Amino acid sequence: MNEKAVEHQETRETIIPVRKYPYYIEKPPKENRVGRFLEAFAAVLKYSDYKPLLDSYCTSNTKCNRCAVACPVFLATGDPRDIPCYRTNLILDIYKRYFTIGGAIKARLTNGFELTEEIIDDMLDGFYRCTACRRCTRECPLGVDHGLITRLARYVLSLIGIVPKALQVSVREQLEGTTHNTSKVPKEALINTLEFLSEELEDLLGVKMTFPVDRPGREYVFFCAVSDYLLEPETLMGNAAVLYAAGDWDKWTVGTHNYDGINYGLFYSDWHLENIIKQLVAEVTRLKGEKILIGECGHASRSAHDFVPVFAGKEAYPVTNFMEYTLKCIQEGRIKLDRDIVTKRVTYHDPCNIARSGWIVQQPREILKAFVNDFVEMKPSGQDNYCCGGGGGLVSIDEIHEFRMSVAGKIKAEQLRQTGAEICIAPCANCKKQLKELVEYYKIPCTVMGLHDLILKAIHIPGGKSPQERKEEAALMEM
Protein backbone atom coordinates (compact mmCIF):
# COMPACT_ATOMS: atom_id res chain seq x y z
CA MET A 1 0.00 0.00 0.00
CA ASN A 2 1.45 3.36 -0.94
CA GLU A 3 1.34 6.41 1.28
CA LYS A 4 -1.80 7.86 -0.28
CA ALA A 5 -3.64 4.58 -0.08
CA VAL A 6 -2.75 4.27 3.59
CA GLU A 7 -4.01 7.78 4.21
CA HIS A 8 -7.22 6.97 2.31
CA GLN A 9 -7.64 3.82 4.34
CA GLU A 10 -7.25 5.76 7.58
CA THR A 11 -9.83 8.31 6.51
CA ARG A 12 -12.21 5.48 5.68
CA GLU A 13 -11.74 3.92 9.08
CA THR A 14 -12.65 7.11 10.84
CA ILE A 15 -15.82 7.47 8.80
CA ILE A 16 -17.11 3.92 8.78
CA PRO A 17 -19.07 3.34 11.99
CA VAL A 18 -17.80 0.68 14.33
CA ARG A 19 -20.99 -1.27 13.81
CA LYS A 20 -21.73 -2.51 10.31
CA TYR A 21 -25.14 -1.45 9.07
CA PRO A 22 -26.74 -3.08 6.02
CA TYR A 23 -27.55 0.34 4.50
CA TYR A 24 -26.01 3.79 4.67
CA ILE A 25 -27.01 5.85 7.67
CA GLU A 26 -26.18 9.54 7.95
CA LYS A 27 -25.32 9.69 11.64
CA PRO A 28 -25.40 6.24 13.16
CA PRO A 29 -26.01 6.35 16.92
CA LYS A 30 -22.87 5.25 18.69
CA GLU A 31 -23.90 4.48 22.24
CA ASN A 32 -26.84 3.56 24.46
CA ARG A 33 -29.06 2.56 21.56
CA VAL A 34 -31.18 0.45 23.92
CA GLY A 35 -31.97 3.34 26.27
CA ARG A 36 -32.65 5.71 23.41
CA PHE A 37 -34.86 3.19 21.61
CA LEU A 38 -37.02 2.76 24.72
CA GLU A 39 -37.24 6.51 25.19
CA ALA A 40 -38.34 6.99 21.58
CA PHE A 41 -40.82 4.11 21.81
CA ALA A 42 -42.33 5.68 24.94
CA ALA A 43 -42.72 9.00 23.13
CA VAL A 44 -44.40 7.38 20.12
CA LEU A 45 -46.82 5.51 22.40
CA LYS A 46 -47.63 8.71 24.25
CA TYR A 47 -48.45 10.74 21.16
CA SER A 48 -50.11 8.11 18.95
CA ASP A 49 -52.85 5.49 18.90
CA TYR A 50 -50.54 2.49 18.73
CA LYS A 51 -51.05 1.43 22.37
CA PRO A 52 -54.52 -0.14 22.07
CA LEU A 53 -53.44 -1.82 18.84
CA LEU A 54 -50.36 -3.32 20.49
CA ASP A 55 -52.44 -4.41 23.50
CA SER A 56 -54.75 -6.21 21.14
CA TYR A 57 -51.91 -7.80 19.16
CA CYS A 58 -50.27 -8.97 22.41
CA THR A 59 -53.36 -10.99 23.26
CA SER A 60 -54.11 -12.24 19.75
CA ASN A 61 -50.68 -13.02 18.37
CA THR A 62 -50.41 -16.80 18.55
CA LYS A 63 -47.10 -17.19 16.68
CA CYS A 64 -48.80 -19.76 14.47
CA ASN A 65 -46.45 -18.83 11.61
CA ARG A 66 -49.03 -19.06 8.85
CA CYS A 67 -47.61 -15.75 7.67
CA ALA A 68 -44.33 -17.50 6.83
CA VAL A 69 -45.71 -19.11 3.68
CA ALA A 70 -47.05 -15.77 2.47
CA CYS A 71 -43.77 -13.88 2.71
CA PRO A 72 -41.64 -13.75 -0.45
CA VAL A 73 -38.54 -12.94 1.60
CA PHE A 74 -38.94 -15.95 3.91
CA LEU A 75 -39.80 -18.21 0.98
CA ALA A 76 -36.54 -17.16 -0.67
CA THR A 77 -34.28 -17.53 2.36
CA GLY A 78 -35.94 -20.02 4.72
CA ASP A 79 -34.39 -18.00 7.54
CA PRO A 80 -36.70 -17.99 10.60
CA ARG A 81 -35.74 -14.36 11.25
CA ASP A 82 -37.53 -13.48 8.01
CA ILE A 83 -40.91 -14.76 9.26
CA PRO A 84 -43.26 -11.77 9.67
CA CYS A 85 -44.40 -13.01 13.07
CA TYR A 86 -40.83 -13.23 14.32
CA ARG A 87 -40.24 -9.58 13.49
CA THR A 88 -43.56 -8.48 14.93
CA ASN A 89 -42.78 -10.33 18.13
CA LEU A 90 -39.57 -8.37 18.59
CA ILE A 91 -41.70 -5.25 18.94
CA LEU A 92 -44.41 -6.96 20.98
CA ASP A 93 -41.85 -8.42 23.41
CA ILE A 94 -40.34 -4.98 23.96
CA TYR A 95 -43.78 -3.47 24.38
CA LYS A 96 -44.90 -6.08 26.90
CA ARG A 97 -41.69 -5.93 28.94
CA TYR A 98 -41.31 -2.16 29.14
CA PHE A 99 -44.77 -0.70 28.64
CA THR A 100 -47.19 -3.04 30.40
CA ILE A 101 -47.34 -3.67 34.14
CA GLY A 102 -47.79 -7.41 33.78
CA GLY A 103 -44.78 -7.72 31.50
CA ALA A 104 -42.56 -5.69 33.81
CA ILE A 105 -43.49 -7.79 36.87
CA LYS A 106 -43.06 -11.02 34.96
CA ALA A 107 -39.61 -9.97 33.80
CA ARG A 108 -38.52 -9.18 37.38
CA LEU A 109 -39.81 -12.47 38.74
CA THR A 110 -38.60 -14.74 35.99
CA ASN A 111 -35.43 -13.03 34.87
CA GLY A 112 -37.23 -12.63 31.54
CA PHE A 113 -36.83 -10.66 28.34
CA GLU A 114 -34.46 -7.67 28.18
CA LEU A 115 -33.84 -5.44 25.17
CA THR A 116 -30.21 -5.70 24.07
CA GLU A 117 -27.93 -4.13 21.47
CA GLU A 118 -28.19 -7.39 19.53
CA ILE A 119 -31.96 -7.08 19.29
CA ILE A 120 -31.55 -3.52 17.99
CA ASP A 121 -29.27 -4.94 15.29
CA ASP A 122 -31.80 -7.66 14.56
CA MET A 123 -34.54 -5.06 14.13
CA LEU A 124 -32.68 -2.55 12.00
CA ASP A 125 -31.81 -5.38 9.65
CA GLY A 126 -35.06 -7.35 9.81
CA PHE A 127 -37.47 -4.47 9.41
CA TYR A 128 -35.66 -3.40 6.25
CA ARG A 129 -35.73 -6.93 4.86
CA CYS A 130 -39.52 -6.62 5.01
CA THR A 131 -40.89 -4.90 1.90
CA ALA A 132 -44.04 -3.88 3.80
CA CYS A 133 -46.10 -5.60 1.09
CA ARG A 134 -48.61 -6.86 3.67
CA ARG A 135 -49.22 -10.14 1.90
CA CYS A 136 -48.80 -11.85 5.28
CA THR A 137 -51.66 -9.80 6.68
CA ARG A 138 -54.14 -11.61 4.47
CA GLU A 139 -52.83 -14.93 5.72
CA CYS A 140 -52.96 -14.08 9.45
CA PRO A 141 -56.03 -15.72 11.04
CA LEU A 142 -56.11 -13.01 13.68
CA GLY A 143 -55.61 -10.09 11.36
CA VAL A 144 -52.25 -8.86 12.62
CA ASP A 145 -50.99 -6.18 10.24
CA HIS A 146 -47.28 -6.98 10.16
CA GLY A 147 -46.75 -4.20 7.62
CA LEU A 148 -47.99 -1.68 10.15
CA ILE A 149 -45.64 -3.10 12.78
CA THR A 150 -42.80 -2.72 10.28
CA ARG A 151 -43.69 0.96 9.93
CA LEU A 152 -43.91 1.42 13.69
CA ALA A 153 -40.55 -0.27 14.26
CA ARG A 154 -38.90 1.75 11.53
CA TYR A 155 -40.47 4.89 12.99
CA VAL A 156 -38.99 4.29 16.42
CA LEU A 157 -35.63 3.35 14.89
CA SER A 158 -35.65 6.53 12.80
CA LEU A 159 -36.12 8.60 15.94
CA ILE A 160 -32.79 7.34 17.25
CA GLY A 161 -31.10 8.05 13.92
CA ILE A 162 -31.36 4.59 12.37
CA VAL A 163 -32.91 5.14 8.95
CA PRO A 164 -31.53 4.49 5.47
CA LYS A 165 -29.84 7.62 4.18
CA ALA A 166 -31.60 7.21 0.81
CA LEU A 167 -35.00 7.70 2.43
CA GLN A 168 -33.91 10.39 4.85
CA VAL A 169 -32.25 12.73 2.35
CA SER A 170 -35.21 12.43 -0.03
CA VAL A 171 -37.75 13.26 2.66
CA ARG A 172 -35.61 16.11 3.99
CA GLU A 173 -35.48 17.68 0.53
CA GLN A 174 -39.23 17.24 0.18
CA LEU A 175 -40.06 18.94 3.47
CA GLU A 176 -37.18 21.33 4.07
CA GLY A 177 -35.40 21.73 0.74
CA THR A 178 -35.86 24.39 -1.92
CA THR A 179 -37.44 22.06 -4.50
CA HIS A 180 -39.98 20.36 -2.18
CA ASN A 181 -39.58 17.05 -3.95
CA THR A 182 -37.69 13.81 -3.39
CA SER A 183 -35.61 13.93 -6.57
CA LYS A 184 -34.60 17.62 -6.22
CA VAL A 185 -36.21 18.64 -9.53
CA PRO A 186 -36.28 22.46 -9.57
CA LYS A 187 -39.29 24.32 -10.97
CA GLU A 188 -37.30 25.47 -14.03
CA ALA A 189 -36.39 21.87 -14.83
CA LEU A 190 -40.03 20.79 -14.44
CA ILE A 191 -41.16 23.45 -16.90
CA ASN A 192 -38.38 22.60 -19.33
CA THR A 193 -39.37 18.92 -19.12
CA LEU A 194 -43.05 19.65 -19.71
CA GLU A 195 -42.12 21.72 -22.78
CA PHE A 196 -40.01 18.84 -24.02
CA LEU A 197 -42.87 16.38 -23.49
CA SER A 198 -45.20 18.71 -25.33
CA GLU A 199 -42.83 18.71 -28.35
CA GLU A 200 -42.53 14.93 -28.18
CA LEU A 201 -46.31 14.56 -28.10
CA GLU A 202 -46.68 16.84 -31.09
CA ASP A 203 -44.16 14.75 -33.05
CA LEU A 204 -45.85 11.54 -32.04
CA LEU A 205 -49.54 12.37 -32.15
CA GLY A 206 -49.66 15.32 -34.51
CA VAL A 207 -51.48 17.65 -32.14
CA LYS A 208 -50.16 20.44 -29.97
CA MET A 209 -50.89 20.16 -26.27
CA THR A 210 -49.32 22.69 -23.94
CA PHE A 211 -49.16 21.39 -20.39
CA PRO A 212 -51.29 23.40 -17.98
CA VAL A 213 -49.08 24.81 -15.22
CA ASP A 214 -50.39 26.60 -12.11
CA ARG A 215 -53.88 27.02 -13.58
CA PRO A 216 -56.29 27.89 -10.78
CA GLY A 217 -59.74 26.40 -10.31
CA ARG A 218 -59.12 23.17 -12.20
CA GLU A 219 -60.91 19.93 -11.32
CA TYR A 220 -57.72 17.87 -11.04
CA VAL A 221 -54.32 18.77 -9.60
CA PHE A 222 -51.87 16.19 -10.87
CA PHE A 223 -49.11 14.60 -8.79
CA CYS A 224 -46.96 11.76 -10.09
CA ALA A 225 -43.88 10.25 -8.51
CA VAL A 226 -41.53 13.13 -9.32
CA SER A 227 -39.02 10.61 -10.67
CA ASP A 228 -41.37 10.17 -13.65
CA TYR A 229 -40.19 13.61 -14.83
CA LEU A 230 -36.70 12.11 -15.13
CA LEU A 231 -37.34 8.52 -16.10
CA GLU A 232 -40.82 7.88 -17.48
CA PRO A 233 -41.68 10.11 -20.46
CA GLU A 234 -44.08 7.60 -22.00
CA THR A 235 -46.12 7.16 -18.84
CA LEU A 236 -46.57 10.94 -18.60
CA MET A 237 -47.28 11.27 -22.31
CA GLY A 238 -49.87 8.50 -21.96
CA ASN A 239 -51.46 10.34 -19.05
CA ALA A 240 -51.55 13.52 -21.14
CA ALA A 241 -52.97 11.71 -24.17
CA VAL A 242 -55.90 10.35 -22.12
CA LEU A 243 -56.70 13.77 -20.66
CA TYR A 244 -56.55 15.33 -24.12
CA ALA A 245 -58.53 12.67 -25.93
CA ALA A 246 -61.19 12.66 -23.21
CA GLY A 247 -61.73 16.39 -23.71
CA ASP A 248 -60.45 17.23 -20.21
CA TRP A 249 -57.38 19.22 -21.22
CA ASP A 250 -58.76 22.34 -19.58
CA LYS A 251 -59.74 20.48 -16.42
CA TRP A 252 -56.34 19.70 -14.93
CA THR A 253 -53.10 21.34 -13.91
CA VAL A 254 -49.65 20.69 -12.54
CA GLY A 255 -48.66 22.95 -9.64
CA THR A 256 -45.15 24.38 -9.41
CA HIS A 257 -44.99 24.63 -5.62
CA ASN A 258 -45.43 20.91 -5.19
CA TYR A 259 -45.47 18.29 -7.92
CA ASP A 260 -44.32 15.17 -6.10
CA GLY A 261 -46.78 12.49 -4.99
CA ILE A 262 -44.07 10.43 -3.29
CA ASN A 263 -44.50 9.97 0.45
CA TYR A 264 -41.75 7.92 2.06
CA GLY A 265 -43.34 8.72 5.41
CA LEU A 266 -45.60 5.77 4.63
CA PHE A 267 -42.53 3.56 4.86
CA TYR A 268 -40.87 4.77 8.02
CA SER A 269 -42.37 7.71 9.82
CA ASP A 270 -45.89 8.76 10.73
CA TRP A 271 -44.67 12.28 11.45
CA HIS A 272 -43.27 12.70 7.94
CA LEU A 273 -46.29 10.95 6.43
CA GLU A 274 -48.56 13.57 7.95
CA ASN A 275 -46.44 16.54 6.95
CA ILE A 276 -46.00 15.39 3.36
CA ILE A 277 -49.78 14.94 3.10
CA LYS A 278 -50.29 18.46 4.43
CA GLN A 279 -47.86 19.83 1.84
CA LEU A 280 -49.74 17.98 -0.90
CA VAL A 281 -53.16 19.34 0.01
CA ALA A 282 -51.73 22.85 0.54
CA GLU A 283 -50.86 22.92 -3.16
CA VAL A 284 -54.41 21.92 -4.15
CA THR A 285 -55.77 24.65 -1.87
CA ARG A 286 -53.37 27.22 -3.33
CA LEU A 287 -54.55 26.33 -6.83
CA LYS A 288 -58.20 26.17 -5.77
CA GLY A 289 -58.36 22.66 -7.25
CA GLU A 290 -61.10 20.17 -6.51
CA LYS A 291 -59.46 16.75 -6.65
CA ILE A 292 -56.08 15.10 -6.27
CA LEU A 293 -55.10 13.06 -9.32
CA ILE A 294 -52.21 10.68 -8.63
CA GLY A 295 -50.15 9.30 -11.51
CA GLU A 296 -48.84 5.77 -11.81
CA CYS A 297 -47.43 5.21 -8.34
CA GLY A 298 -48.64 2.67 -5.81
CA HIS A 299 -47.53 4.14 -2.53
CA ALA A 300 -48.21 7.73 -3.61
CA SER A 301 -51.77 6.65 -4.37
CA ARG A 302 -52.21 4.73 -1.14
CA SER A 303 -50.71 7.41 1.08
CA ALA A 304 -52.93 10.09 -0.46
CA HIS A 305 -56.04 7.91 -0.67
CA ASP A 306 -55.78 6.61 2.90
CA PHE A 307 -54.25 9.56 4.70
CA VAL A 308 -55.58 12.73 3.09
CA PRO A 309 -58.90 12.05 4.88
CA VAL A 310 -56.97 11.47 8.13
CA PHE A 311 -54.66 14.44 8.16
CA ALA A 312 -56.12 17.10 5.88
CA GLY A 313 -59.21 18.14 7.85
CA LYS A 314 -61.27 20.55 5.76
CA GLU A 315 -58.83 20.22 2.90
CA ALA A 316 -59.55 16.51 2.45
CA TYR A 317 -59.98 16.55 -1.32
CA PRO A 318 -61.08 13.35 -3.08
CA VAL A 319 -58.15 11.27 -4.33
CA THR A 320 -58.24 9.56 -7.72
CA ASN A 321 -55.66 7.18 -9.10
CA PHE A 322 -55.03 7.78 -12.80
CA MET A 323 -56.18 4.28 -13.74
CA GLU A 324 -59.56 4.94 -12.15
CA TYR A 325 -59.82 8.10 -14.22
CA THR A 326 -58.84 6.34 -17.46
CA LEU A 327 -61.31 3.50 -16.91
CA LYS A 328 -64.07 6.02 -16.30
CA CYS A 329 -63.21 7.70 -19.61
CA ILE A 330 -63.42 4.36 -21.42
CA GLN A 331 -66.73 3.44 -19.78
CA GLU A 332 -68.21 6.81 -20.67
CA GLY A 333 -67.05 6.36 -24.24
CA ARG A 334 -64.85 9.44 -24.06
CA ILE A 335 -61.70 7.69 -25.22
CA LYS A 336 -61.19 4.90 -27.73
CA LEU A 337 -58.38 2.39 -27.79
CA ASP A 338 -57.39 0.54 -30.98
CA ARG A 339 -57.46 -3.26 -30.66
CA ASP A 340 -55.03 -3.90 -33.51
CA ILE A 341 -51.98 -2.13 -32.17
CA VAL A 342 -50.65 -4.27 -29.33
CA THR A 343 -49.99 -7.76 -30.60
CA LYS A 344 -47.51 -8.95 -27.99
CA ARG A 345 -48.40 -10.96 -24.91
CA VAL A 346 -48.98 -8.71 -21.92
CA THR A 347 -49.05 -9.40 -18.18
CA TYR A 348 -49.87 -7.12 -15.28
CA HIS A 349 -48.00 -6.67 -12.01
CA ASP A 350 -50.18 -5.49 -9.12
CA PRO A 351 -48.45 -2.83 -7.01
CA CYS A 352 -49.03 -3.96 -3.40
CA ASN A 353 -49.97 -0.53 -2.14
CA ILE A 354 -53.04 -0.28 -4.36
CA ALA A 355 -53.92 -3.96 -4.78
CA ARG A 356 -53.65 -5.47 -1.30
CA SER A 357 -56.72 -3.66 -0.02
CA GLY A 358 -58.62 -4.52 -3.19
CA TRP A 359 -58.84 -0.85 -4.17
CA ILE A 360 -57.25 -1.08 -7.61
CA VAL A 361 -57.32 -4.59 -9.00
CA GLN A 362 -60.10 -4.76 -11.59
CA GLN A 363 -59.69 -1.29 -13.13
CA PRO A 364 -56.36 -1.87 -14.92
CA ARG A 365 -57.56 -5.30 -16.11
CA GLU A 366 -60.68 -3.79 -17.61
CA ILE A 367 -58.57 -1.15 -19.34
CA LEU A 368 -56.20 -3.80 -20.71
CA LYS A 369 -59.10 -5.96 -21.92
CA ALA A 370 -60.29 -2.99 -23.98
CA PHE A 371 -57.27 -3.16 -26.30
CA VAL A 372 -54.94 -6.07 -25.49
CA ASN A 373 -55.76 -9.41 -27.10
CA ASP A 374 -53.17 -11.65 -25.47
CA PHE A 375 -53.36 -10.91 -21.74
CA VAL A 376 -52.06 -13.37 -19.20
CA GLU A 377 -52.22 -13.27 -15.41
CA MET A 378 -49.37 -14.01 -13.06
CA LYS A 379 -50.21 -16.66 -10.50
CA PRO A 380 -51.21 -15.57 -7.92
CA SER A 381 -52.21 -12.00 -8.74
CA GLY A 382 -54.60 -9.26 -7.65
CA GLN A 383 -55.02 -8.94 -3.90
CA ASP A 384 -52.79 -11.99 -3.38
CA ASN A 385 -49.99 -10.79 -5.65
CA TYR A 386 -46.33 -11.04 -4.75
CA CYS A 387 -44.37 -7.86 -4.13
CA CYS A 388 -41.88 -6.80 -6.81
CA GLY A 389 -39.25 -7.03 -4.09
CA GLY A 390 -38.60 -3.31 -3.89
CA GLY A 391 -41.55 -2.23 -1.77
CA GLY A 392 -41.48 -0.25 1.45
CA GLY A 393 -38.83 2.13 0.12
CA LEU A 394 -36.30 -0.63 -0.50
CA VAL A 395 -36.06 0.18 -4.20
CA SER A 396 -34.51 3.55 -3.38
CA ILE A 397 -31.72 1.95 -1.37
CA ASP A 398 -29.05 1.16 -3.96
CA GLU A 399 -26.68 -0.52 -1.58
CA ILE A 400 -29.14 -3.40 -0.99
CA HIS A 401 -29.57 -4.04 -4.71
CA GLU A 402 -28.29 -7.62 -4.41
CA PHE A 403 -30.82 -8.40 -1.65
CA ARG A 404 -33.64 -6.94 -3.73
CA MET A 405 -32.62 -9.07 -6.71
CA SER A 406 -31.57 -12.42 -5.28
CA VAL A 407 -33.97 -12.54 -2.32
CA ALA A 408 -36.91 -10.12 -2.26
CA GLY A 409 -37.61 -10.22 -6.01
CA LYS A 410 -36.85 -13.90 -6.59
CA ILE A 411 -40.44 -15.16 -6.64
CA LYS A 412 -41.65 -12.23 -8.70
CA ALA A 413 -38.99 -12.92 -11.34
CA GLU A 414 -40.05 -16.56 -11.53
CA GLN A 415 -43.74 -15.60 -11.80
CA LEU A 416 -42.92 -13.16 -14.57
CA ARG A 417 -40.89 -15.71 -16.51
CA GLN A 418 -43.69 -18.26 -16.32
CA THR A 419 -46.18 -15.95 -17.99
CA GLY A 420 -44.08 -15.87 -21.15
CA ALA A 421 -45.18 -12.26 -21.56
CA GLU A 422 -43.13 -9.87 -23.66
CA ILE A 423 -44.57 -6.84 -21.89
CA CYS A 424 -45.10 -6.47 -18.15
CA ILE A 425 -47.28 -3.58 -17.07
CA ALA A 426 -46.30 -2.13 -13.70
CA PRO A 427 -48.22 1.05 -12.93
CA CYS A 428 -45.94 2.24 -10.14
CA ALA A 429 -42.63 4.12 -10.09
CA ASN A 430 -41.22 1.83 -7.36
CA CYS A 431 -42.28 -1.43 -9.03
CA LYS A 432 -41.15 -0.27 -12.46
CA LYS A 433 -37.64 0.45 -11.28
CA GLN A 434 -37.37 -2.82 -9.39
CA LEU A 435 -38.87 -4.94 -12.20
CA LYS A 436 -36.63 -3.34 -14.83
CA GLU A 437 -33.64 -4.30 -12.70
CA LEU A 438 -35.09 -7.79 -12.12
CA VAL A 439 -35.59 -8.65 -15.81
CA GLU A 440 -32.01 -7.60 -16.43
CA TYR A 441 -30.67 -9.54 -13.44
CA TYR A 442 -32.55 -12.73 -14.32
CA LYS A 443 -32.24 -12.19 -18.09
CA ILE A 444 -35.99 -12.41 -18.72
CA PRO A 445 -36.93 -11.31 -22.26
CA CYS A 446 -39.67 -8.92 -21.16
CA THR A 447 -40.12 -5.15 -21.34
CA VAL A 448 -41.41 -3.44 -18.20
CA MET A 449 -43.54 -0.35 -18.67
CA GLY A 450 -46.41 1.64 -17.24
CA LEU A 451 -50.03 1.10 -18.23
CA HIS A 452 -50.23 4.51 -19.88
CA ASP A 453 -47.09 3.79 -21.92
CA LEU A 454 -49.12 1.07 -23.62
CA ILE A 455 -52.26 3.19 -23.85
CA LEU A 456 -50.20 5.88 -25.62
CA LYS A 457 -49.65 3.43 -28.47
CA ALA A 458 -53.31 2.54 -28.95
CA ILE A 459 -55.29 5.67 -28.12
CA HIS A 460 -57.28 7.55 -30.78
CA ILE A 461 -56.47 11.26 -30.67
CA PRO A 462 -59.14 13.55 -32.08
CA GLY A 463 -57.59 15.51 -34.95
CA GLY A 464 -54.29 13.64 -34.63
CA LYS A 465 -52.50 10.77 -36.31
CA SER A 466 -54.28 7.42 -36.01
CA PRO A 467 -52.76 4.67 -33.86
CA GLN A 468 -52.12 2.65 -37.04
CA GLU A 469 -50.25 5.57 -38.64
CA ARG A 470 -48.17 5.96 -35.49
CA LYS A 471 -47.40 2.26 -35.43
CA GLU A 472 -46.14 2.41 -39.01
CA GLU A 473 -44.02 5.47 -38.21
CA ALA A 474 -42.52 3.72 -35.18
CA ALA A 475 -41.73 0.65 -37.28
CA LEU A 476 -39.94 2.87 -39.82
CA MET A 477 -37.93 4.50 -37.04
CA GLU A 478 -36.73 1.11 -35.85
CA MET A 479 -35.50 0.07 -39.28
Next chain:
Amino acid sequence: MAIFQHGSVSIDVDEDGFMQEPDKWNEEVAKALATTEGVDDMTEDHWKLVNYLRDYYLKYGIAPMIRKLCKETGFSLKKVYELFPSGPAKGACKVAGLSKPTGCV
Protein backbone atom coordinates in the same frame (compact mmCIF):
# COMPACT_ATOMS: atom_id res chain seq x y z
CA MET B 1 -17.89 11.45 3.77
CA ALA B 2 -14.73 10.14 2.16
CA ILE B 3 -11.95 11.68 0.16
CA PHE B 4 -11.32 10.45 -3.36
CA GLN B 5 -7.80 10.84 -4.62
CA HIS B 6 -6.51 10.21 -8.09
CA GLY B 7 -3.34 11.83 -9.42
CA SER B 8 -3.50 15.47 -8.44
CA VAL B 9 -7.27 15.33 -7.87
CA SER B 10 -8.58 15.24 -4.31
CA ILE B 11 -12.31 15.69 -3.73
CA ASP B 12 -14.97 14.89 -1.16
CA VAL B 13 -17.27 12.10 -2.28
CA ASP B 14 -20.22 10.21 -0.80
CA GLU B 15 -20.35 6.46 -0.12
CA ASP B 16 -20.89 5.71 -3.80
CA GLY B 17 -18.21 8.06 -5.07
CA PHE B 18 -20.45 10.95 -6.14
CA MET B 19 -19.02 14.47 -5.72
CA GLN B 20 -20.21 16.35 -2.66
CA GLU B 21 -19.26 19.78 -3.96
CA PRO B 22 -20.23 19.94 -7.64
CA ASP B 23 -18.69 23.41 -7.95
CA LYS B 24 -15.24 21.89 -7.76
CA TRP B 25 -15.77 19.96 -10.98
CA ASN B 26 -13.34 20.36 -13.87
CA GLU B 27 -12.07 18.17 -16.68
CA GLU B 28 -9.35 16.64 -14.52
CA VAL B 29 -11.95 15.68 -11.93
CA ALA B 30 -14.14 14.16 -14.68
CA LYS B 31 -11.25 12.04 -15.92
CA ALA B 32 -10.46 10.91 -12.38
CA LEU B 33 -14.12 10.05 -11.64
CA ALA B 34 -14.38 8.20 -14.95
CA THR B 35 -11.73 5.73 -13.78
CA THR B 36 -14.10 4.67 -10.97
CA GLU B 37 -16.68 3.86 -13.65
CA GLY B 38 -14.30 1.66 -15.60
CA VAL B 39 -13.65 4.38 -18.19
CA ASP B 40 -9.92 4.98 -18.41
CA ASP B 41 -10.01 6.81 -21.70
CA MET B 42 -12.53 9.62 -22.12
CA THR B 43 -13.30 9.66 -25.86
CA GLU B 44 -15.03 12.41 -27.79
CA ASP B 45 -18.38 10.66 -27.27
CA HIS B 46 -17.81 10.47 -23.52
CA TRP B 47 -17.12 14.20 -23.43
CA LYS B 48 -20.13 14.99 -25.57
CA LEU B 49 -22.38 13.20 -23.10
CA VAL B 50 -20.68 14.57 -19.99
CA ASN B 51 -20.60 18.13 -21.27
CA TYR B 52 -24.25 18.01 -22.25
CA LEU B 53 -25.17 16.79 -18.75
CA ARG B 54 -22.92 19.39 -17.14
CA ASP B 55 -24.44 22.25 -19.17
CA TYR B 56 -27.99 21.12 -18.46
CA TYR B 57 -27.17 20.76 -14.77
CA LEU B 58 -25.69 24.27 -14.57
CA LYS B 59 -28.77 25.69 -16.26
CA TYR B 60 -31.53 23.69 -14.55
CA GLY B 61 -30.01 22.30 -11.35
CA ILE B 62 -30.64 18.63 -12.17
CA ALA B 63 -30.01 16.04 -14.87
CA PRO B 64 -32.40 16.11 -17.86
CA MET B 65 -35.03 13.50 -18.55
CA ILE B 66 -33.19 10.50 -19.99
CA ARG B 67 -35.20 10.64 -23.20
CA LYS B 68 -34.14 14.27 -23.67
CA LEU B 69 -30.52 13.35 -23.05
CA CYS B 70 -30.70 10.69 -25.77
CA LYS B 71 -32.49 12.95 -28.20
CA GLU B 72 -30.17 15.90 -27.82
CA THR B 73 -26.91 13.97 -27.84
CA GLY B 74 -28.11 11.63 -30.59
CA PHE B 75 -27.05 8.63 -28.50
CA SER B 76 -29.39 5.69 -27.97
CA LEU B 77 -29.83 4.46 -24.39
CA LYS B 78 -27.81 1.39 -25.40
CA LYS B 79 -24.97 3.65 -26.53
CA VAL B 80 -25.13 5.54 -23.23
CA TYR B 81 -24.70 2.23 -21.39
CA GLU B 82 -21.80 1.34 -23.67
CA LEU B 83 -20.10 4.60 -22.78
CA PHE B 84 -20.89 4.40 -19.06
CA PRO B 85 -21.75 0.83 -18.02
CA SER B 86 -23.60 1.87 -14.86
CA GLY B 87 -25.93 3.98 -16.98
CA PRO B 88 -26.92 7.60 -17.35
CA ALA B 89 -27.92 8.37 -13.75
CA LYS B 90 -25.31 6.42 -11.82
CA GLY B 91 -22.43 6.56 -14.33
CA ALA B 92 -22.57 9.54 -16.66
CA CYS B 93 -23.99 11.90 -14.04
CA LYS B 94 -21.29 10.89 -11.57
CA VAL B 95 -18.56 11.76 -14.07
CA ALA B 96 -20.33 15.04 -14.89
CA GLY B 97 -20.00 15.95 -11.21
CA LEU B 98 -23.67 15.75 -10.25
CA SER B 99 -24.58 14.51 -6.80
CA LYS B 100 -26.22 11.12 -6.33
CA PRO B 101 -29.79 10.99 -7.61
CA THR B 102 -32.35 10.77 -4.81
CA GLY B 103 -35.93 9.52 -4.54
CA CYS B 104 -37.19 6.76 -6.83
CA VAL B 105 -34.36 7.20 -9.36
